[in-house]
Each structure stands twice: as C-alpha cells, then as structure tokens.
Amino acid sequence: xxxxxxxxxxxHVVRRVPKGRxxxxxxxxxxxxxxxxxxxxxxxxxxxPDDIPWQRxxxxxGAVAGGEHxxxxxxxxxxxxxxxxxxxxxxxxxxxx
DNA sequence: ACAATGACCGTCG
DNA sequence: GCGACGGCCATTG
Numbered sequence: 569x570x571x572x573x574x575x576x577x578x579x580h581v582v583r584r585v586p587k588g589r590x591x592x593x594x595x596x597x598x599x600x601x602x603x604x605x606x607x608x609x610x611x612x613x614x615x616x617p618d619d620i621p622w623q624r625x626x627x628x629x630g631a632v633a634g635g636e637h638x639x640x641x642x643x644x645x646x647x648x649x650x651x652x653x654x655x656x657x658x659x660x661x662x663x664x665x
Numbered sequence: 666a667c668a669a670t671g672a673c674c675g676t677c678g
Numbered sequence: 679g680c681g682a683c684g685g686c687c688a689t690t691g
Contacts, residue, residue, distance in 0.1 A: 593673055597687095603674095604686040610672040611688065625672080633672040 575616040578609065585624045588649040590658050591665045592628040623648075630657035630664070 581599050585591050593606035602608070610633065613622055623641035626632050630653070632642050646652065650663050658664075 594675090597673090602687075605688085606673040606686080607671060608673095608687055608689095614672060622672085627672085628674060635672065638672085 575612050578612050578616060579620045582620050582622065582625060585621070585665055588663070589665050590624045590626045590630075590645065590650060590660070590663050592626060592660075593633075594628050595665065596625065626658050628660075630660040632656075632658070 577600055578596065581596050582591070593609045594603070596609045597603055597605040600609070606628075609625075613625065616622075622634070623644040632638050632645070634641055642652065642656075645658065651659050653659050
C-alpha cells in the first residue's frame with residue numbers, strides 16, 4: 569500500500585537515518601511493514617519530493633541506485649563521510665543502518 | 666482484466 | 679564470488 573500518502577512515512581524513515589549512514593530499500597520496506605515492498609519504496613521515492621536525503625538510500629548490496637542522479641548522490645554520501653569500496657559501492661558492513 | 670515494467674531482494678547453479 | 683531466475687507489490691499501457 570504505497571500510495572501517495574505513503575511517501576510521508578517513507579520520508580520519516582529516510583530522515584531517521586543518521587548522517588554518514590545508509591539504508592537499503594528492503595530495510596525501509598520492512599520498517600514500513602511490507603518486507604517485500606522494496607520496489608514500491610523505489611516507486612514512492614521517485615515521486616517523492618527531492619527535499620529528503622534520498623542519497624542515504626541504496627540497494628541491499630550497497631550499490632547506489634537512482635539512474636542519472638546516482639553519481640550526484642554518491643558524491644553527497646562521500647561528503648557525509650560514507651566510504652566507498654573500490655567497486656563503487658558503499659561498504660555496507662560499516663555504514664548500513 | 667491481462668501483460669509488461671521497475672530507484673529491488675533472496676536464492677540457487 | 680558471480681551470473682541467472684523467480685518473487686515481490688504497485689503502476690501503467
């Protein structure tokens with residue numbers, strides 16, 4: 569049930585992620601009550617305002633999603649102190665919430 | 666109502 | 679360790 573109103577709880581979860589940390593779509597979905605709704609999270613995120621720190625939302629394996637903005641968000645994460653592995657992914661062991 | 670698509674996840678070879 | 683496959687829930691043509 570990730571309708572437009574769902575973007576609110578979604579934002580809540582994203583905002584609760586501390587700076588310098590990341591969270592995966594699956595984790596968010598789980599927190600929202602639908603452990604298998606990772607895709608919907610992505611869908612809701614796409615239509616959500618950009619005022620929220622979406623840069624902290626990455627895939628379960630640490631890869632940064634987000635198509636065109638992916639590189640930009642990666643840069644933002646680096647600015648927050650999130651370390652990236654040589655393969656261009658976040659070190660989930662250290663930074664995953 | 667059906668089939669295809671997606672800012673994904675977990676399992677299996 | 680990596681690539682392939684299916685499942686998941688909601689949106690869209």
